Amino acid sequence: MQSTTDVLLAKNEALFKKATEHNLTKELCQGTLKDRTLYIYLAQDVQFFETGLRLLCKLTSLAPSTFSLITLAKKIGFFASDENTYFENALKLLGGSVAEEQREAFKAQKIGDIKSYVDFLEEMTNSTKYTYAELVTYLWVAEQVYWTWARDSPRKENLHWKYQTWIDLHDGEHFQVWCEFLRDEVNKYSVAEVEEMFKKVLQMEYEFFETSYSA
Numbered sequence: 075m076q077s078t079t080d081v082l083l084a085k086n087e088a089l090f091k092k093a094t095e096h097n098l099t100k101e102l103c104q105g106t107l108k109d110r111t112l113y114i115y116l117a118q119d120v121q122f123f124e125t126g127l128r129l130l131c132k133l134t135s136l137a138p139s140t141f142s143l144i145t146l147a148k149k150i151g152f153f154a155s156d157e158n159t160y161f162e163n164a165l166k167l168l169g170g171s172v173a174e175e176q177r178e179a180f181k182a183q184k185i186g187d188i189k190s191y192v193d194f195l196e197e198m199t200n201s202t203k204y205t206y207a208e209l210v211t212y213l214w215v216a217e218q219v220y221w222t223w224a225r226d227s228p229r230k231e232n233l234h235w236k237y238q239t240w241i242d243l244h245d246g247e248h249f250q251v252w253c254e255f256l257r258d259e260v261n262k263y264s265v266a267e268v269e270e271m272f273k274k275v276l277q278m279e280y281e282f283f284e285t286s287y288s289a
Contacts, residue, residue: 214260
């Protein structure tokens with residue numbers, strides 16, 4: 075019998091491929107992504123990151139077991155240190171590629187479909203209608219998209235740290251273990267309970283890349 079996550083990935087194979095093989099991530103892994111595009115993407119992701127961290131705190135509070143609670147809590151600490159530091163350093167490095175007024179606007183305002191995605195995170199954070207099953211599915215599919223492109227995209231050697239560090243944050247054993255934990259959490263629930271959330275978030279992940287790349 076197929077697991078819930080296997081069924082979801084199989085039913086949405088075409089969209090998952092679009093989200094994990096986007097030009098933005100392919101060029102990032104080849105070291106050819108323009109500084110301006112990388113700046114816009116990261117400036118938007120910072121806003122997503124801060125809202126997502128609040129949502130992760132809520133998800134952690136709903137954890138159904140001690141193991142889940144501790145695993146999620148440890149990840150909050152990782153996001154608050156390693157990933158946040160990368161954002162600060164990279165945006166400082168890349169700032170010169172964007173005019174000052176645009177630079178501040180991209181850091182303060184959410185553009186296009188990204189605004190809809192962040193608004194959805196805020197809704198999930200503030201509403202009581204979303205279950206642990208739905209919230210952990212959101213997190214799993216978002217992280218699975220990142221692990222897949224970071225692991226599978228053809229990668230040039232000796233990349234600048236602005237590219238390599240972002241890849242490293244989403245590749246390797248540490249991220250694999252994290253994604254496998256989230257997958258196992260989702261597999262505790264039926265496809266019917268989580269499919270709508272999976273499809274919605276997967277589409278939004280694709281739109282995040284597309285909006286950043288086209289800005």
